[in-house]
Amino acid sequence: MSSWIRRDFGGIGLTQSPPGAYLPKLQERYGGHVLLCIDVSSSMQGERLAQAIAGGERFLAEAESAHYESGLVLWSDAVRQYVPPEARLDDVVSALRKAEVRGGTLLSSALQLGIEVLPKYSGDRVLCxxxxxxxxxxxxxxxxxxxACSMGIRIVVRGLGPQAAAALADLACPGVQDDDQQIDDAAGIAAGIASMATGLSARRG
Structure with missing residues (x-):
C-alpha cells in the first residue's frame, strides 16, 4: 500500500449494525479524498500517456481499496478534464482512458481547482x-x-526526469521526506504514478 494513504484500516473493528452516531467522525480519521492530477501536455504523446493511464488506473484501484474517494484532473496549460471525488470509480477510470494530449505545462489552474474543491470534503485531503x-x-x-498546504491539503508529487522532479519537489508540503519524487524514464511512469508519494509520511493528527 502506498504510504500517502494515511492509515491502515486493518484494526478499525466496526461491529455495530446499523452504524452508530459516531461513524462519520471515525470515517474522517481513516478515509479521505484525493485528486489525481496528471499532465497531458503535448510532450506526453505516445508511450508516456499510455504509461500514465496505466499507472493512474492502478493508483485509483489502490485508493479505493484504502477507502479514499478519488477524483481526476487532467491538466496542461489549463484543466482539460475534471472528475470530482464523489464520482463512481468507473467514471473516473473512463475519463482517464480518454485522455488526450495538447498544450503546454502550466499547473496553476489544477492547483487552484484543488484549493477550491478539496476543502469541501472531510478526512484526509490530498493532491497527487x-x-x-x-x-x-x-x-x-x-x-x-x-x-494549499496551509489549508491542510497534502501535496505529493512525481516528476519524469530531474528537471520535472525538481520543479515539483518545490511544491510538496514542507517537512515531508519523500525520496521517490523522480521517475527516471518513460518506462517507469506507470509504476511511479501507481506508487505515488511512497516517501510521504502520514499526516499528523
Missing part, C-alpha cells in the same frame, strides 16, 4: 501530481501550493 516537464508557471504554482 504527476508531470513530465518543468513548469512554465513555477512561481505561481509554488504560491498556490503553499496556500
Amino acid at each position: 501530481i504527476f508531470s513530465d516537464g518543468a513548469l512554465a508557471d513555477h512561481a505561481k504554482a509554488r504560491e498556490l501550493a503553499r496556500k
Whole structure:
C-alpha cells in the first residue's frame, strides 16, 4: 500500500449494525479524498500517456481499496478534464482512458481547482501530481501550493526526469521526506504514478 494513504484500516473493528452516531467522525480519521492530477501536455504523446493511464488506473484501484474517494484532473496549460471525488470509480477510470494530449505545462489552474474543491470534503485531503516537464508557471504554482498546504491539503508529487522532479519537489508540503519524487524514464511512469508519494509520511493528527 502506498504510504500517502494515511492509515491502515486493518484494526478499525466496526461491529455495530446499523452504524452508530459516531461513524462519520471515525470515517474522517481513516478515509479521505484525493485528486489525481496528471499532465497531458503535448510532450506526453505516445508511450508516456499510455504509461500514465496505466499507472493512474492502478493508483485509483489502490485508493479505493484504502477507502479514499478519488477524483481526476487532467491538466496542461489549463484543466482539460475534471472528475470530482464523489464520482463512481468507473467514471473516473473512463475519463482517464480518454485522455488526450495538447498544450503546454502550466499547473496553476489544477492547483487552484484543488484549493477550491478539496476543502469541501472531510478526512484526509490530498493532491497527487504527476508531470513530465518543468513548469512554465513555477512561481505561481509554488504560491498556490503553499496556500494549499496551509489549508491542510497534502501535496505529493512525481516528476519524469530531474528537471520535472525538481520543479515539483518545490511544491510538496514542507517537512515531508519523500525520496521517490523522480521517475527516471518513460518506462517507469506507470509504476511511479501507481506508487505515488511512497516517501510521504502520514499526516499528523
